Amino acid sequence: MSEAGGGDWEENSPERLYVITGGRSGGSAPAELDLVTLIVARSGAKPGMQPEHAAIVQLCQSPLSVAEISAYLRFPVSVVTVLLGDLLADNRIVARAPIPPARLPDRALIEAVIDGLQKL
């Protein structure tokens, strides 16, 4: 499909990404979105949604991290977080926040990770 593209409208060219986000950069995205924030859609995609928003809602029918959404959509995380910000504002998705940043993580959490790794 992209043969005709080329030139200034290449796959994920800065110009295309600029249009998708309406020119907004990652700086306008919600600060609480981390690479590993799990995103879950509240419902299915609705007709008339911006295609990129619809694609995210479709992907997030089950929990998916911001990083995974970026990988599957082939958009940079900086673009994905802007789009997620829109969907959060419209109440289309829920963000399951990661553990809040702390100098040292909770011991119970570390023990859970050790238990899990032992089963690998």
Next chain:
Amino acid sequence: MDFRSSEHDGSEQHGGGAVRGPRSEDVLPETATTAVKVVIVGGFGVGKTTFVGSVSEIRPLTTEETMTQAGVGVDDTSGVDGKTSTTVAMDFGRISINQELVLYLFGTPGQERFWFLWRGLFEGALGAVVLVDTRRLEVSFDVLGRLEERRVPFVVAVNTFPDAPAYPVEELRTALDLPPSVPIVPCDARNRGSSRDVLMTLMRYLQTLATTQEAS
């Protein structure tokens, strides 16, 4: 894969192209509520992706950011001409710890200037694994210094390449100028069990740090 291509895997959606989502066996359970991350840092070719791939339950995924060479975020009136941009890729994988908790592993380039491309890469990370190749120890110095500055707890894993010289751990510790408390372990990044053991070493180290902190 082309974003607009029409590969069929049942994940069609409204308004344009199909996006290939996770394979059915890669879908996280609805009960997954918390995700944590560990960053695997190392120079080019040191085996970050191999490490991530060997322990990950999903085939490693890639996320890319574009870096404009002359000052990111600075408006450039010269247009497209003469603008150089670099695409920086980060591979990552995932391990489901239990029904609620998911661990993500990010393999990131050793150069600090790339770390800023992913906001919050190290913030909130449990810790880091610094993957080292004994044939090119010098590329690790900078990484170790930066992690110390950022106070990211880390362990050092020495990836065992067949033709790499094997140094005793204490010799490496001296060469890398690391305090005795920082674990240094050998690792075969291709081996799931070996990579898993490195992660275990990091977790046990975090436990020790937590205990030390409580005691002080």
